[in-house]
Amino acid sequence: MDDSCSVRLQIFLQLQAVNKDLCSKFETCFGASTSRVEILHYLLQHEEIPQSALQKEVNIDAAAVTRHLKQLEAAGTIVRYKKADDQRATWVKLDDTAKRHIKESYQEKGQFIEETLADFSEEELKQFLYMINKVSDNVSRVTKQDLGGEK
Amino acid sequence: MDDSCSVRLQIFLQLQAVNKDLCSKFETCFGASTSRVEILHYLLQHEEIPQSALQKEVNIDAAAVTRHLKQLEAAGTIVRYKKADDQRATWVKLDDTAKRHIKESYQEKGQFIEETLADFSEEELKQFLYMINKVSDNVSRVTKQDLGGEK
């Protein structure tokens, strides 16, 4: 683990470290956690959306989504409601004035991500994304095969 | 934020998603969280080490380190002690039999990381690491400049 795959191990560790730093600075820049911003991002792109769909888009547990939305609702940022045809599903929608504020705020802070990926050519960016996706595929494949005979 | 830098945004989101999956599967594979394994990894490489040094190596808060070490100590995996010349610093050391077990276990499971990065040529690996490091540099640079005039 130390010699033969040291580059791989380093990648693994660096990935974690970078991600943590990134999230932390993202949070202080945007004034909200990445999860929260991700949720708001999707809400910006959909006039209204069922909570279950939102939950699938965002990368967190349903329980966590519920708690985020409750807070956002309490803050007046979003509205939640049910429709006549299905009393289970909850629909989520951005409050109008909140929507404006968020749009402005994002425009102003969108550069954070740009700077994070400064000095990358467009070509490099594509390749980077490609690699990340490859790792993602590998990871999802690992689950089903490898962990069969364990413990 | 949606059009001009959509690739960047995608990279950002994917990075998070991948990292989360990676950690989750890593954890079920190794039977311990990435933080825990990282700690043990460093302990494998140092016969004994001051807790403060360990904390700097590993990517987590001092408080979290304390709690991990307490658990590891309670489980008999590590030993902690002070030295005569400095009653503040706590030294940490792997228990001998635990050390053997961990070494075996790692050998067996080291392939997890390999499979995660399967289908990467050595060249690609290097480039990937290079890119991650570049992002890391960018992120650390952002802090000092950008967040000056905020809020």
Next chain:
DNA sequence: CATCAATTATTGATAGGTCAATGATATAAC
């Protein structure tokens, strides 16, 4: 040597995530 500052580890409060269990509604099967 007495005080002030720095280092080290710890604790408490808080935030945000997971999983498992629950309740309420909707759909299917018979």
Next chain:
DNA sequence: GTTATATCATTGACCTATCAATAATTGATG
């Protein structure tokens, strides 16, 4: 139509990370 099954949102219990405050020890400075 009634019973079983699925979907959806929520809650409670738990875990792990953060930050801020604290305590204990050491080093430095007057």
